[in-house]
Amino acid sequence: xxxxxxxxxxxxxxxxxxxxxxxxxxxxxxxxxxxxxxxxxxxxxxxxxxxxxxxxxxxxxxxxxxxxxxxxxxxxxxxxxxxxxxxxxxxxxxxxxxxxxxxxxxxxxxxxxxxxxxxxxxxxxxxxxxxxxxxxxxxxxxxxxxxxxxxxxxxxxxxxxxxxxxxxxxxxxxxxxxxxxxxxxxxxxxxxxxxxxxxxxxxxxxxxxxxxxxxxxxxxxxxxxxxxxxxxxxxxxxxxxxxxxxxxxxxxxxxxxxxxxxxxxxxxxxxxxxxxxxxxxxxxxxxxxxxxxxxxxxxxxxxxxxxxxxxxxxxxxxxxxxxxxxxxxxxxxxxxxxxxxxxxxxxxxxxxxxxxxxxxxxxxxxxxxxxxxxxxxxxxxxxxxxxxxxxxxxxxxxxxxxxxxxxxxxxxxx
Ligand SMILES: *Cc1c(COP(=O)(O)O)cnc(C)c1O
Numbered sequence: 001x002x003x004x005x006x007x008x009x010x011x012x013x014x015x016x017x018x019x020x021x022x023x024x025x026x027x028x029x030x031x032x033x034x035x036x037x038x039x040x041x042x043x044x045x046x047x048x049x050x051x052x053x054x055x056x057x058x059x060x061x062x063x064x065x066x067x068x069x070x071x072x073x074x075x076x077x078x079x080x081x082x083x084x085x086x087x088x089x090x091x092x093x094x095x096x097x098x099x100x101x102x103x104x105x106x107x108x109x110x111x112x113x114x115x116x117x118x119x120x121x122x123x124x125x126x127x128x129x130x131x132x133x134x135x136x137x138x139x140x141x142x143x144x145x146x147x148x149x150x151x152x153x154x155x156x157x158x159x160x161x162x163x164x165x166x167x168x169x170x171x172x173x174x175x176x177x178x179x180x181x182x183x184x185x186x187x188x189x190x191x192x193x194x195x196x197x198x199x200x201x202x203x204x205x206x207x208x209x210x211x212x213x214x215x216x217x218x219x220x221x222x223x224x225x226x227x228x229x230x231x232x233x234x235x236x237x238x239x240x241x242x243x244x245x246x247x248x249x250x251x252x253x254x255x256x257x258x259x260x261x262x263x264x265x266x267x268x269x270x271x272x273x274x275x276x277x278x279x280x281x282x283x284x285x286x287x288x289x290x291x292x293x294x295x296x297x298x299x300x301x302x303x304x305x306x307x308x309x310x311x312x313x314x315x316x317x318x319x320x321x322x323x324x325x326x327x328x329x330x331x332x333x334x335x336x337x338x339x340x341x342x343x344x345x346x347x348x349x350x351x352x353x354x355x356x357x358x359x360x361x362x363x364x365x366x367x368x369x370x371x372x373x374x375x376x377x378x379x380x381x382x383x384x385x386x387x388x389x390x391x392x393x394x395x396x397x398x399x400x401x402x403x404x405x406x407x408x409x410x411x412x413x414x
Contacts, residue, residue: 003033003389004284004365009327011363015392018286018325022361025385025396027288028305030372032397034390036282037067037368041074044274047256051263051270054120056100058238058275059085061369066388066397067279068092077120079238079273083110086117096120100235100271102149102199104129104170111136111144121145123197123235125172130185137190146185147195147235150178150220152213156201156239159316165200165213172198178220182229193229195271196221199237202276207250207258210239214262221266234263235271242280244366245319252277276369283368285310285384286325287348289360290340299335301356306339307346308378310364310371314345321365322349330355337362341379372398380406 004013011018013033021031045055056077059068063085068078069092077098078089089099099119101110104126111133114122124130124146137144151172154165164171173181178196185191200213214236221234236259241249259270287305294300312318322337332353339346348364356362375383382401387394 003036003282004363006327011323011325013284013389016389016394018284018363019361021387021389021394022286022288022325024394025387026400027286027361028309028384029286030283030367030384030386031286032062032064032067032279032283032368032386032388034070034388037070037279038074040278040282041071041076044252044272044278045074047252048259048270048272051260052268053270053272054098054233056098056235056271056273057278058273059089060373061275062279062283062371062373063088064372064386064397065092066386066395068094071278077271079275083107083113086110086114086119090117100147100197100273102197102273106133108132108136112140115140115142115144119145121147121194121233121235123147123149125149127173127177127181127184130181130188130191134188134190143190143192145194146191147197147233148173148178148181148185149197149199150175150217152198152200152216154200154209154213154216156204156209157206158201158203158241161316162202163200164202165198175216175220179223179227182224183227186229193231195231195233195235195268196224197235197237197271199273200239202239203241204239205241205247205250207254210236210255211258211262214259218262218266221268231268233269233271234266235273238273238275238277240274240277242276242366242369244321249277280366280369283366283371285364285367285371287362287364289356289358289362292356292358299333301335301337301354303337303339303348303362305348305364305384306341306379306381307343308341308376308381309339309384310348310367311374311376312370313347313349314343315374320349320367322352322354323363323365324354324356325361325363328355328357328360341381377401377406382406
């Protein structure tokens with residue numbers, strides 16, 4: 001079931017034609033479906049019904065306040081990776097006691113603000129971070145709740161830039177070092193051991209890498225228990241893939257069933273950190289064709305969105321579906337769909353057969369995750385607006401940036 005479908009050839013979201021949204025708010029514009037977002041969260045949570053668990057949405061995938069607030073209202077936890085994300089999550093109504101803090105480079109200032117907020121857990125990624133966290137917590141007179149992110153050395157078989165659980169990765173601590181680190185943490189006065197954590201990568205299509213990592217993790221949890229280290233939770237990270245092209249996403253219930261099986265009999269609460277799976281397919285990016293440029297070798301459709309709005313094609317060679325919002329009864333031509341930025345990597349899609357004319361509106365599918373959140377102002381382009389549709393209601397959840405805002409914080413020399 002999808003919230004985006006065609007009515008007499010025109011693409012709609014819930015009960016609203018996408019063309020109306022573009023006419024009202026302009027392009028480029030990200031459009032999210034409230035129903036799709038809520039359905040994705042509820043489906044994920046329900047897959048773990050009956051086992052103690054907490055879904056901590058990995059908010060770096062899409063950190064718009066309206067998206068965060070929807071999930072917070074459902075009781076979601078959040079996985080944050082910076083002090084900025086902490087502030088955003090709190091502003092959106094997140095419960096601090098459901099926030100986990102991941103990332104290899106937490107600063108002392110970020111640790112202080114997370115301790116002051118009273119988060120659930122710091123996912124510690126190095127011995128050096130542990131010592132710093134102990135010192136910072138001592139300074140502010142508290143004890144920091146900690147997990148170690150361990151690196152199971154599992155190949156998630158996804159793009160190298162989003163593989164995070166191989167031994168050569170910068171993330172986590174080596175499995176072999178984990179027991180000594182827990183022993184060290186147990187000695188420190190200002191940290192409290194809470195859990196253990198993995199995250200092996202993103203856009204993972206298969207169950208096997210998840211299972212391999214989970215089985216290794218269970219072994220480690222048992223070794224720690226034998227050492228007298230009891231944990232409150234086991235955090236499995238995120239990584240479930242979505243459908244961009246013809247991928248068949250791993251059903252959440254299969255993933256959940258595997259974890260139930262692997263951790264059967266263990267008393268710890270399971271933490272899950274899905275990002276892409278909760279938001280990716282709930283959004284599209286609308287863009288308009290500025291020019292058609294027939295080439296000697298290839299035809300270009302130059303659109304008003306670019307790599308600053310959607311960097312995934314340039315960064316990961318990612319594939320996004322591109323469709324005319326209103327279909328034309330004309331023969332299609334093969335196009336390179338590109339932006340206006342002065343980089344050859346500035347493409348949205350390559351080799352697509354489209355029946356389009358100048359001024360036509362295109363929908364770039366599955367643009368709810370790692371899309372707006374990774375956008376920039378390169379080439380002094382204001383960032384796009386974001387809209388959330390709820391039935392027949394349309395809410396502007398982030399207005400388009402203005403050109404004046406782009407340099408309002410800069411100043412020439414006196
Ligand atoms: C990015 C990230 C996630 C979410 O990954 P998805 O592939 O979007 O589910 C979860 N946990 C950590 C630590 C991450 O860095």
